[in-house]
Structures are given as C-alpha cells and as structure tokens.
Amino acid sequence: MEDLFTLWNNLSHTTHFNSIYIGLASQEKIRSWSYGEVKTPETINYRTFKPEHQGLFCARTFGP
Template identity: 60%
Template structure:
C-alpha cells in the first residue's frame, strides 16, 4: 500500500492551460475516424452477448 501511495504522489505533474476550445465534429470528420465494416446488422446484447430480435 505504501508503494502505491508513493507512486501516486510521484505522478503529480501539473500542467497549466490558459484556454481550452471545445467544438463539435462534422459528420465528415467523424467518418474519417471510423474503420471496419459492419457484416451483420443484428444488435448484440452486451450482457448476454446474444443477438436481439
């Protein structure tokens, strides 16, 4: 436990910012982030990992 606390205290590097900008992404920008292909359009239940009908 002491090792964990020592590790966490060592990781306290603070960065300061003067400003931050938040903006919405355009549909084209979101598409540029995507990859892969949907081969089966069925919805999978994340708890049972079975297709829902």
C-alpha cells in the same frame, strides 16, 4: 503499497492552462473514428446470454 503512493504523487502534479479550445468535429473526422456497423437491432441471445452477431453488443463491432 509504497509504489502506489509514488504513482499517486507523480499523477497529482497538474499542468495549468490559460485557455482551452473546444470545437465540433467534421463529418469526415467522425467517420474516421468509426470502426464497425450495427446491422441487426438484437442485443443478447435470451438462451445463451451472449451478444448477438452484428448486434448492438457485438464485440467485433465495438471491441471486447
């Protein structure tokens, strides 16, 4: 429990900012972030309750 308090005290120190800049990402930047492609609209197999391969919930596409 003592470790938890120590961790919380270390995280509670915030850095003060005078300004922050927010901008739109370019198409190339967004494409570089992408990892996989959804090829079928299926989500979950109704018999096995597991994600369909290359579907919306496929772990290979979006990660576990």
